[in-house]
Amino acid sequence: MKTILLHVQDDERVDVRVENALAIARAADAHLDVLHVTPERAVAVFESFGGIDVDGQGLKNLRAAEDALEERVRHELSNEDVSWDYVRLTGSVAGSLTSGAALADLIVTGRVGHSSNKGHLKPERLLGDLLHSSRTPIFVRGDRQERFDPKGKAIIAWDGSFEAANAVRAGIGMLKLASEVEVVRVTEGGEEVEPGLYPVTRVLEYLSRNDIHANYSRIAEIDGKVSTALIDHADKMGAGLLVMGAYSHNRIVERLFGGLTSVMLRACPIAILAAH
Template identity: 35%
Template sequence: MKSILLHVDHDAAFNARLQVALDMARATGAHITCLQAINYEIFAPGDFYGSAIAAAMPVIKESAEQLRAQIEARLAGEDVAWDWRFLYGMSINRLLEHSPLADVVIVGPADIGFDGHGPSSLVGDLVLRSPVPVLVVPGDAKGFDVTAPVMVAWNGSAEAAHALRAAVPLLAAAGKVWLVSIAEASDKKPRFDFPALEGAQYLSRHGIACEVVEVPRGEAKIGDTLFSAAQMRGCGLMVMGAYGHSRLAEMLLGGVTRQMLSEPQMPILLAH
């Protein structure tokens, strides 16, 4: 990972993802592009003449400039290469515009202004539309050790294969790689388009050894089972494919991606 695109905003998880970006950049010699987007397209019911927006603009801009000055002062004392993109418009649009020449996009787990539980629409849009993987960093993350064990959540889907391929640079640096799938008691036919063995063979061609594990489903939700499996193995990162079903189906019926993004318990690298 030589080019890191970092989403900058006032959300509660920003300091955590900044630290993760710094740790990753130091370990891999990467360059961090800090992208800060300011959106003035605020919908104010009844504000036909835009007076509320006009009044809010100076405050929004001043707050953004203060955040930029604060972060730039910190970055000036760090031993990493970085640059700053100060842009106008919606964050999702600006991140998508700059993602094609990034190796990874680092974002928080919640939409700005909604730091409670619930999956982020920004993350969902990025994962589905960005050509590069998205690293979601929870607000309680203390940093990122590239040599820590990594768990790949494997369900044999094309999405899982995409995530595995995108994670190769990080997997190569990890001290241990686990390829973990969940055994469903109700399985009566092969579930995998790509069996775990094929995933392991792919990694071996990149000089990466991994251990293939099947974990019993049990009574817990699949997301909780995966997090528990990762924590038991001391993993610092989870890699997984996202939105194997349509995003609408995930919203209406729930799904592993939705559950894990609602309450992430460690950094998660996602690809679709």
């Protein structure tokens, strides 16, 4: 893992996101590609014919906020021993991040929407779009975490699916940084079930070949929920990162009926690294 794409925008958690990306970059000796995307819809509101911004002040305020954010982030990065660059674009947020991540090993983004784009692109939808359109895994800090420790403990949510296997492969750089890794399978009553496409022995062997000697646990759902069981287990273990495959079921079905991916994208107390 040598290149990290850091998504910055005008939201109340951006400073913590920068700090967490710096922590990962330091631990991995990686470069930060910092990308700020102004949502095209936000600009269109001010530039449209007969729009509300008759004197142009709204657009000026938007640009001033972007300038202030850039200055703040540049100042923070200039004091760190991490290589970085900063790029500003106007366009589709998901499309720009997908394009920028083509030569990146990790996307660091967040759950909070752009302050000038409320109601247009919800964070969960943005994360879902990234997972479907990009081959680069996404990292989102935990809702209860101020600072993420890349060298802390990590758990892998394993169900034997292609998506879970892909998340492990894509997240191997992050997993190598962890002090301890545990592969966790959640079943209805904690019983053994069909292994799926990939038995757990396969992932343990793969991790071992990458010098990651992981433990394996099989645990039961809590109140019928896989997400609750994983979070509870992570809390008991003291893990700060959950690596998981995303949308192993149809995305629309997950939205309607509350699959694991949708639940975790909306809220999770610890950081997640997800890939589709």
